[in-house]
Amino acid sequence: MYPVIYGVNRHTVQTRTIKGVTFPKGSNVYIPIFHIHRDPAIYPDPDTFNPDRWSENTVRHPMAYIPFGAGPRVCVGMRLAVFELKVAIIKVLRAVKFSTTKKTQEKIVFADSSFLMPKTPIVLHVERR
Structure with a gap:
């Protein structure tokens, strides 16, 4: 329920467009981990401790839970x-x-x-x- 940090910053090395939003080369992008983990659209009643959220038959986007980051900069x-x-x-x-x-x-x-x-x-x- 509580990641160690609120979020992480990433720096774009090339221009990218993701879902219609363009991030120019050299932009700083902030990924709000704490707020993603509290999004009621992803986690109904997000401030309630509910271990059943992690049952094997639960389906959610792979980036909905990222306490260790993701991609090439994921925590080793x-x-x-x-x-x-x-x-x-x-x-x-x-x-x-x-x-x-x-x-x-x-x-x-x-x-x-x-x-x-x-x-x-x-x-x-x-x-x-």
């Missing part, structure tokens, strides 16, 4: 990062249980930064399984 460590993340989540969830508290905020408010960092700490209750 993407596969390793995803694998390590899955292993870490499994290990943590097998050992502890998370729950909300009265201090847990409903919606995360982000700090003014290039990175997605919460303005205030995320408070959760953690107990051993």
Whole structure:
């Protein structure tokens, strides 16, 4: 739900026209990753955590989810990062249980930064399984 950065910039090395929009050579193009991931046309109710969005029978445009970038500049460590993340989540969830508290905020408010960092700490209750 929360990519590390809001978006990425790309610089065009040649003039391109994509879906009727021309990008002249030397243009800077901003790809708003956070906003693509929050587009209700792609993800109904985008601010709700819904793991079923990632079921195998879900069909969406390949550029609708790009936390590691895409194309020739895709993150070289993407596969390793995803694998390590899955292993870490499994290990943590097998050992502890998370729950909300009265201090847990409903919606995360982000700090003014290039990175997605919460303005205030995320408070959760953690107990051993």
